[in-house]
Amino acid sequence: MHVAAAESVPGGASLSMQGARFLRECTRGLAEPGQFGSLAQSAERSSKQNRQIIASIPYFQSWREQAHQIKRYALANLDKLLAEFERNITARGATVLYAQNAQEANEHLLRIVRQHGVRTVVKAKSMVSEEMEMNHVLEAVGVRAIETDLGEFLVQLAGQRPIHVVTPALHLSATDVGRLFQEKLGEPFTQEHATLTQIARKHLRRQFLQADLGISGVNFAIADTGTICLVENEGNQGLSTCCPKVHVALMGVEKVIPSIRHLPVFLNLLGRSGTGQKLTTYTHLIHGSTPGQKLYVIILDNGRTEVLRDPKAWSALFCIRCGACLNACPVYRRVGGWAYGWVYPGPIGAILTPHLVGLEQAGKLPFASSLCGACGEVCPVKIDIPHQLVHLRHRAVQEPSPVRCWLERLVWRMWAWAMCHPWMYRVSMRLARLGARLARFLPWHPGPLGAWTRGRELPEPPPGPDFHTWWKKHAHELKTFPADLPPESPSS
Amino acid sequence: MAERFAGGTWDRVVGQPEKGRIGWFSRWREIRPEAPAGCARWSEGTAQRAERPKTVRTGIDGLAGPFKAQSKEGVMNRSFDQAGSVQTIVSARGSGKGRNGLPAPSGEKAGGRTPSGGQPGSASGKPSESSLGLEAAREGLGTEGVNWSAPAQKREYPVYEPGEPVALFVPCYIDEFYPQIAQATAELLTWLQVPVEFPSRQTCCGQPAFNSGYWREACKVVHYFCETFASYRWIVCPSGSCAAMCRVFFGHVDPDPRIVEIGRRVFELTEFLVECMGVRDVGARFPHKVTLHIGCHTRRELGVVQPPLELLRYVEGLQYVELPNVEECCGFGGTFSVKMPGTSIAMGQTKVENIIRSGAEVVVSPDISCLMHVGGILRRHPQGRNIRCMHIAELLVAEE
Numbered sequence: 001m002h003v004a005a006a007e008s009v010p011g012g013a014s015l016s017m018q019g020a021r022f023l024r025e026c027t028r029g030l031a032e033p034g035q036f037g038s039l040a041q042s043a044e045r046s047s048k049q050n051r052q053i054i055a056s057i058p059y060f061q062s063w064r065e066q067a068h069q070i071k072r073y074a075l076a077n078l079d080k081l082l083a084e085f086e087r088n089i090t091a092r093g094a095t096v097l098y099a100q101n102a103q104e105a106n107e108h109l110l111r112i113v114r115q116h117g118v119r120t121v122v123k124a125k126s127m128v129s130e131e132m133e134m135n136h137v138l139e140a141v142g143v144r145a146i147e148t149d150l151g152e153f154l155v156q157l158a159g160q161r162p163i164h165v166v167t168p169a170l171h172l173s174a175t176d177v178g179r180l181f182q183e184k185l186g187e188p189f190t191q192e193h194a195t196l197t198q199i200a201r202k203h204l205r206r207q208f209l210q211a212d213l214g215i216s217g218v219n220f221a222i223a224d225t226g227t228i229c230l231v232e233n234e235g236n237q238g239l240s241t242c243c244p245k246v247h248v249a250l251m252g253v254e255k256v257i258p259s260i261r262h263l264p265v266f267l268n269l270l271g272r273s274g275t276g277q278k279l280t281t282y283t284h285l286i287h288g289s290t291p292g293q294k295l296y297v298i299i300l301d302n303g304r305t306e307v308l309r310d311p312k313a314w315s316a317l318f319c320i321r322c323g324a325c326l327n328a329c330p331v332y333r334r335v336g337g338w339a340y341g342w343v344y345p346g347p348i349g350a351i352l353t354p355h356l357v358g359l360e361q362a363g364k365l366p367f368a369s370s371l372c373g374a375c376g377e378v379c380p381v382k383i384d385i386p387h388q389l390v391h392l393r394h395r396a397v398q399e400p401s402p403v404r405c406w407l408e409r410l411v412w413r414m415w416a417w418a419m420c421h422p423w424m425y426r427v428s429m430r431l432a433r434l435g436a437r438l439a440r441f442l443p444w445h446p447g448p449l450g451a452w453t454r455g456r457e458l459p460e461p462p463p464g465p466d467f468h469t470w471w472k473k474h475a476h477e478l479k480t481f482p483a484d485l486p487p488e489s490p491s492s
Numbered sequence: 493m494a495e496r497f498a499g500g501t502w503d504r505v506v507g508q509p510e511k512g513r514i515g516w517f518s519r520w521r522e523i524r525p526e527a528p529a530g531c532a533r534w535s536e537g538t539a540q541r542a543e544r545p546k547t548v549r550t551g552i553d554g555l556a557g558p559f560k561a562q563s564k565e566g567v568m569n570r571s572f573d574q575a576g577s578v579q580t581i582v583s584a585r586g587s588g589k590g591r592n593g594l595p596a597p598s599g600e601k602a603g604g605r606t607p608s609g610g611q612p613g614s615a616s617g618k619p620s621e622s623s624l625g626l627e628a629a630r631e632g633l634g635t636e637g638v639n640w641s642a643p644a645q646k647r648e649y650p651v652y653e654p655g656e657p658v659a660l661f662v663p664c665y666i667d668e669f670y671p672q673i674a675q676a677t678a679e680l681l682t683w684l685q686v687p688v689e690f691p692s693r694q695t696c697c698g699q700p701a702f703n704s705g706y707w708r709e710a711c712k713v714v715h716y717f718c719e720t721f722a723s724y725r726w727i728v729c730p731s732g733s734c735a736a737m738c739r740v741f742f743g744h745v746d747p748d749p750r751i752v753e754i755g756r757r758v759f760e761l762t763e764f765l766v767e768c769m770g771v772r773d774v775g776a777r778f779p780h781k782v783t784l785h786i787g788c789h790t791r792r793e794l795g796v797v798q799p800p801l802e803l804l805r806y807v808e809g810l811q812y813v814e815l816p817n818v819e820e821c822c823g824f825g826g827t828f829s830v831k832m833p834g835t836s837i838a839m840g841q842t843k844v845e846n847i848i849r850s851g852a853e854v855v856v857s858p859d860i861s862c863l864m865h866v867g868g869i870l871r872r873h874p875q876g877r878n879i880r881c882m883h884i885a886e887l888l889v890a891e892e
Contacts, residue, residue: 390703462670471692481683
């Protein structure tokens with residue numbers, strides 16, 4: 001089902017997971033920062049905004065805990081809840097289709113397309129559709145799929161891939177957008193936000209009225225009422241789901257939550273963490289199909305249920321796709337979303353992609369982090385991303401993956417052996433010091449040493465002895481504060 | 493339904509929804525948690541759903557049992573209750589105010605809110621009773637001035653009794669490349685009448701291998717560490733990330749409770765001084781413009797943010813300047829710095845620009861590993877060449 005569109009442009013339209021391209025992209029992109037225009041500033045601004053919001057709401061932490069517990073419960077009872085959701089939404093005229101992988105989901109979709117004689121599709125934002133590489137699949141059967149989310153619309157026009165899960169065109173400035181519209185839509189160049197929005201609106205409105213099929217994602221699937229919850233700011237999801245005769249909602253299995261009573265806490269968190277809003281502009285609750293309209297819900301597994309086997313890793317599925325961890329991640333801000341090689345960028349991508357795609361392909365991703373923990377701190381559903389990263393690193397060096405390397409293992413074995421023998425530790429530390437001394441006379445630095453000295457000076461070894469030696473000689477000379485005068489402290 | 497999904501996992505999952513499909517999910521039995529409040533009712537199925545009220549409450553109060561205590565009246569009541577006691581604290585401390593350019597800690601804030609210069613604000617001259625009480629109480633409730641992104645619950649620290657021996661754990665890179673930091677730590681602790689011992693068999697905490705994914709190798713080193721330090725109640729380490737390895741990650745490597753327990757005895761130097769010993773003023777003097785960088789493991793894994801600030805506040809002559817974007821990672825990240833050098837250096841350069849923007853002469857940190865990386869970039873930077881990097885222990889014993 002992978003439609004070949006082999007462009008080697010970074011962020012090019014192809015999402016093909018076949019072959020070494022994914023890997024190459026990862027390896028190259030993650031190690032070196034790229035130029036992504038306004039990405040770094042925008043992400044940083046959002047991150048700061050998010051912090052302010054967190055600080056301004058005293059019960060934000062208890063919301064996070066509640067959301068975490070609800071997701072935990074929902075995933076542990078996924079079998080019951082999915083069946084309940086299906087029962088309830090089917091009772092109101094929807095058709096629920098299950099797909100084990102992206103290919104099956106595409107087959108379902110193509111069957112719907114054929115059945116209803118669809119020629120144009122309007123698409124609201126959906127990460128699952130990116131997983132399915134849906135636009136290519138539809139293109140191959142001659143169906144035009146038009147992205148209607150403004151950001152997605154822009155990246156589709158530019159022939160790129162989304163760079164962010166919430167704001168796909170974060171890297172484009174108003175000038176870029178003006179040029180893009182000038183080039184692709186033949187509009188006069190402008191930088192004004194309002195005018196640009198009007199242009200996009202004008203072009204998209206026509207598509208909504210012509211389309212035969214609307215595709216949307218699902219933010220939350222509520223089991224007890226059989227409801228699909230969609231949140232958005234632009235109104236495009238409302239139009240995509242209402243205007244065409246057929247509506248297809250795509251969701252991953254993990255989107256289900258037990259009850260509508262649990263929805264408010266997620267809505268509170270999602271808007272605030274994602275875009276800094278108290279609530280998104282529109283919140284749609286779709287309870288079933290309206291008369292004269294067909295509603296299909298495609299529920300995609302695509303490796304998610306495999307993640308549930310790993311009790312240390314399954315909380316990666318709690319993700320509500322708010323993008324807070326991306327904004328907070330200093331690595332993401334430097335390398336951009338495309339470097340992560342697949343649909344989900346940033347820290348959440350670094351823990352989800354290896355699960356969904358396999359460590360053979362994505363084993364490098366968990367290493368693309370300085371383990372600073374900013375992602376775990378802001379995550380609204382309390383996914384312990386930094387700990388999962390080290391867990392995945394552990395798996396990546398054990399299982400077949402691009403980072404598994406016998407030489408590296410040997411080095412670490414020797415290191416461990418040296419660290420368990422004090423005399424060997426002494427010898428190796430001496431050697432390290434000697435190496436640091438000599439390194440500055442070397443004309444070139446191999447391997448990790450070269451990586452260090454590319455932008456940094458090596459630490460300068462001190463002239464004196466190491467601490468072990470110093471302690472043996474000078475420990476008895478250390479002075480104590482006179483005993484009759486206790487040390488002053490403000491609490492005493 | 494079975495026709496739609498012939499074969500595969502889904503067949504088993506969704507095949508017979510009504511007849512108790514448990515088999516496939518049975519492997520979760522052991523990890524299936526207790527239901528959160530309100531979940532159990534809905535998951536029980538149709539029988540319960542019949543009782544569901546017709547109108548669905550979508551407001552937050554539908555969920556927010558525990559929040560009811562924080563209604564408007566609640567805030568008001570508590571604020572008036574606390575007013576008296578807060579005032580006594582303020583008057584007892586007298587000059588509860590910012591020092592060295594550092595804002596006062598949250599407990600003292602009510603006294604004077606002037607951010608810099610150690611000048612008591614007008615509030616300390618004639619504090620109006622009601623405003624003072626309300627403000628302090630609101631702070632106590634956490635609606636203002638509290639960093640909620642910090643770990644939610646306040647950590648409980650054990651109290652150090654005078655005379656208890658303390659083992660010094662000196663990480664490998666400090667031992668060889670920065671011995672003066674270990675010396676300063678030993679001097680400082682001995683000066684504070686702490687009997688310092690240095691088990692000379694010690695090597696490393698295992699963090700480099702752990703972060704690289706080589707847990708089996710790390711495990712050996714962790715076991716060796718625990719053997720070496722098993723007999724000590726207190727282990728103090730002048731590096732936050734090594735202390736975090738011991739306290740937080742030993743359990744990941746080996747969940748043996750004995751290993752975890754030994755890991756918990758390890759404290760970062762500043763948190764040991766401030767939280768366990770209750771020392772803030774060590775009698776140091778350092779008349780320079782100083783900024784503080786706290787490593788991410790220290791900040792987020794250990795939750796140590798206040799202790800280094802507390803220590804800096806009582807250093808004589810020191811002028812503290814805040815680092816812009818102080819929370820952001822410097823890009824060191826252990827092996828990350830050589831595995832992804834371009835990204836790491838780019839992050840370091842941002843940090844260096846922020847340091848230069850802050851106008852500090854000295855960058856101080858409880859993590860010298862971060863400063864090894866930042867200092868390396870600083871030394872190549874035309875404006876940063878003269879900015880010194882110091883460990884906080886060095887600063888606290890410096891004679892300048």
